[in-house]
Amino acid sequence: MTVDADALSQVLSAVDLRIGTARRERLSAGGLLPLARAGATLIYVAEGSLGTHQRLGLACRLKSDGAAFEPTGADAVRLSAGDAFLSFGRSEVALEAVDAAKVVIVDLELSDAAVRLTHDIPSTLAVYDFDAADPAAAALAAHMGIDDPAICQKRTGDLLVCRMMATTVLLAVIRAWAMSDHAAAWPSRQGDPFLDRVIAAIHDEPGREWTVARLASVGAMSRSTFAERFRSAIGRSPAEYVTEVRIDAAKRMLHAGRSVSATSRDLGYGSDEGFRRAFRRRTGMSPSAWRTTSDDLMPERRDEQVPVGLPV
Known part of the structure; x- marks a missing residue:
């Protein structure tokens, strides 16, 4: 290759x-x-x-x-x-x-x-x-x-x-x-500056109300062209990708100690129940259960960990 x-x-x-x-x-x-x-x-x-x-x-x-x-x-x-x-x-x-x-x-x-x-x-x-x-x-x-x-x-x-x-x-x-x-x-998928702009916007503001029309506007494309181009390059629909980014962000927020309600609100969900359903569909468990599991596996918060030791 x-x-x-x-x-x-x-x-x-x-x-x-x-x-x-x-x-x-x-x-x-x-x-x-x-x-x-x-x-x-x-x-x-x-x-x-x-x-x-x-x-x-x-x-x-x-x-x-x-x-x-x-x-x-x-x-x-x-x-x-x-x-x-x-x-x-x-x-x-x-x-x-x-x-x-x-x-x-x-x-x-x-x-x-x-x-x-x-x-x-x-x-x-x-x-x-x-x-x-x-x-x-x-x-x-x-x-x-x-x-x-x-x-x-x-x-x-x-x-x-x-x-x-x-x-x-x-x-x-x-x-x-x-x-x-x-x-x-990889990394050929990173070579589309228009899609890169869309993906960057989603990650920068995962809680924004991202419609296909709004995302297409960010990428300077028509809705149909954008939807086809996005799925071809990323392998899933824009809506699926937005949900994926939101849930990944939710994991980090929950692990950092944010409440389920605050996380739901910051990520643009209309209700805590809607957030719980989306989180469960992607992870197989509720946000509170995931946070408990995460804390059990990694009880110390990252900002409390000891930095990497220098070579001995």
């Missing part, structure tokens, strides 16, 4: 994080590592191996010569030392230690622009032999985080440096996937 290097570089350069926090954790055989449906999570396996019970959307395997990738399909994932795993938080995932393992866990909060740019990437990625694909990024990942957050001493500028480290590793994982055959349609 031939990758448009200029397009890929342009997209990767626009991916940014608001927050990137990390920790190192040891798991005994059979130990579970649940990943919440709130923000993205990057895992690097330093020692041992982990796997998943459920079948996931996509995995990439690096060939032994480090030159190309071959797909593993939608099978359950088995990760070993040197492998990387990325979840964008669109679904609940749990990893289980096959044997004793040491992992680096990086909790990521993507900027709104990064969310838009990565929307067409599968919800989970496994890059096997990541340490062979990008030794520098793998070495950086292996030294991120701390073993005991209680003894971490923050220094001036640490948060900025740590966010840059997390961004570097994240981009290396995305680039590894982008070079695989699975990514043939």
Whole structure:
């Protein structure tokens, strides 16, 4: 496959994080590592191996010569030392230690622009032999985080440096996937400035009353042309996409402590019940139940987490 290097570089350069926090954790055989449906999570396996019970959307395997990738399909994932795993938080995932393992866990909060740019990437990625694909990024990942957050001493500028480290590793994982055959349609979808303008408007104001006519106006198109062009490029209708963006925003707001009523109001729903129905259709549970699950999996608020540890 031939990758448009200029397009890929342009997209990767626009991916940014608001927050990137990390920790190192040891798991005994059979130990579970649940990943919440709130923000993205990057895992690097330093020692041992982990796997998943459920079948996931996509995995990439690096060939032994480090030159190309071959797909593993939608099978359950088995990760070993040197492998990387990325979840964008669109679904609940749990990893289980096959044997004793040491992992680096990086909790990521993507900027709104990064969310838009990565929307067409599968919800989970496994890059096997990541340490062979990008030794520098793998070495950086292996030294991120701390073993005991209680003894971490923050220094001036640490948060900025740590966010840059997390961004570097994240981009290396995305680039590894982008070079695989699975990514043939990415980032070509980002090349339509009119649709980009519409998508940016939706993400900037998810609570606005977005009709097809209003969205078409933003994109400087007729309603019929816009609807056809949008579905062809994005793979779903404008209304479905608006709902998707709203529910993703609702997840972040609920996890941050907003009430169901306040979230419903801010996202443009006419009633709390209408919001609950939309949320349940997309996630399979009520907003309050999802928030409880999210808090159980990730009890600390992101602004209270310890920043990524500097290399040791």
